[in-house]
Amino acid sequence: MTIVEADEEQWQEYDALARRAYGHPVEDILRLGAHADRRVVMRSGKVIAGGMGMLIPQVFGGRAIPGACLGSGCVAPEERGGRLAGRLLTERIRALRERGAVLATLWTNSNGYARKAGWEAPAQVFTWSVAADELRRSFRRHDFDISHGLGAEAERLRRDLAHQWNGPLIGPEWWTSWQREKYGSTSYQFSRRGEAPAGSVSLSARNRERAEVVVQEFWASDDDVASAMLEFLGSYSSSVPAIEFERTSLPPYPVLLHNLHHSESASARAKPGWMFRILDFEAAVRLRGWPNDVEATVPIRIAADGGDSREHYALRIADGKAELSPTRLESRVTFTPRQFAVWYAGGYRTVATARLSGVRGAPEELAPLIRATTDREPWMSDHF
The missing domain is CATH 3.40.630.30 (Gcn5-related N-acetyltransferase (GNAT))
Structure with missing residues (x-):
């Protein structure tokens, strides 16, 4: 089994597969194919899964950040249950990161599956x-x-x-x-x-x-x-x-x-809300816009769900800019990658909502971080 960038013949085959898997035509597969990174899974010369991603900037803090929109993905019904979708998603994201994406967004009806893969909905x-x-x-x-x-x-x-x-x-x-x-x-x-x-x-x-x-x-x-x-x-x-x-x-x-x-x-x-994921934490923080009236230096940890992590950072915000850099300082605030994405998008409007969502940290440490991302509210204006 291999995952490859689709040529025209393979993409036409994937379009037929998607019609069968979804039960109806998916017009965007052919309509947007010329604008997208197209990936398909091949086994014995046959397309058994696929999806596409488009490089589209996404605004956070008043600045457009290099991002990726993923859409029109599916696995052949007879191939489901073998974690093929997860392997394909990893490869699709890798290809888009190589082309500069530091954020990724998708819409899905399978919110639980997307969360297991590291995505979160930053807004209702x-x-x-x-x-x-x-x-x-x-x-x-x-x-x-x-x-x-x-x-x-x-x-x-x-x-x-x-x-x-x-x-x-x-x-x-x-x-x-x-x-x-x-x-x-x-x-x-x-x-x-x-x-x-x-x-x-x-x-x-x-x-x-x-x-x-x-x-x-x-x-x-x-x-x-x-x-x-x-x-x-x-x-x-x-x-x-x-x-x-x-x-x-x-x-x-x-x-x-x-x-x-x-x-x-x-x-x-x-x-189902739009699902958001940060692909490169340091670049995403550096490129984002930040309020001029917020200053904070907080050691944080971004820990995988349910596990330990050595990803300790110093988050510094000042003069409308921010930097996230590795540190040996003891962390005082802990996010999971999904929680960090929600915070980045301004989805935690108060310290209380952040703590009730599982973000770890004392209120006095969380307060300046919440102020740093709540000058704008999260809203996705397009469906894809």
Whole structure:
């Protein structure tokens, strides 16, 4: 058995395998193959597993960090149970690290399996359904002009706003067009008269068993434009009973729930979250953005789950920069690799949440570390 970078014939064979394994076509396998690192497992000249990874920067602390997005992986049903997926995942990550990735992200329905492989979800993820009539009644459009389609200024706004959160991807030009082609999205931009766009929304209007409107993207620079965008979505009330917000569409801000007249008109459903892993701890800390008003030097240990580790570091944060370097000092804070990833992403909002998640350390040692990553909240704005 060998794991190789797939040629075109092997990738076509993998596409057929994925259709059989998933029970439906996986269009991204062929659509994104030209942009991805493609790995397949071969046995006796036959493809029995595979997956792809794409080098996409990911924003943390206001800076874009070299990252990798892993997707469309599967193992032939008759080959499952032999830990083949884990071996393949290790090889896929190795290839992407060699090309510069220091972080990796994936979406999966198998959260337990991903955790065993070293991944963790840094934030809770929900889809939302809100009565369209309630949106129409609860929000005002103000004086915004609405234009169909997104121009270059709206795309720049999206990138600028992404730097206000921990986790958004900064994809190449083909990434945005692929996302909208994938969902069949229609986009609108919102501008104050005579000014550049202040917000944009992308949605899919479908009519299957029932008419529905699903929002994939929702980018707002302030609460006024967010209100205008929500009122605009409420204008679909004549054709659909509710507006569905995809799990990647709404950032974790309160503008929706805090302004509804009747909060019971909204319902949330938990979804599997985006899973995150740090591939190179020292590089990830060095490249990340850090608050200018936080200074700390804390010896830490990054210990494997359930085991001992000699990975002792001194973490130094000052003047908007940080460094993680090996040390012989006795550690006062202990993370597992998964906990370190959540902390890095700003997923621990308080000392209490960190300690209840199993991070070891005295509150006075943890407090400056928590402040260092909570200036931005974690949010993944794309599904892949």
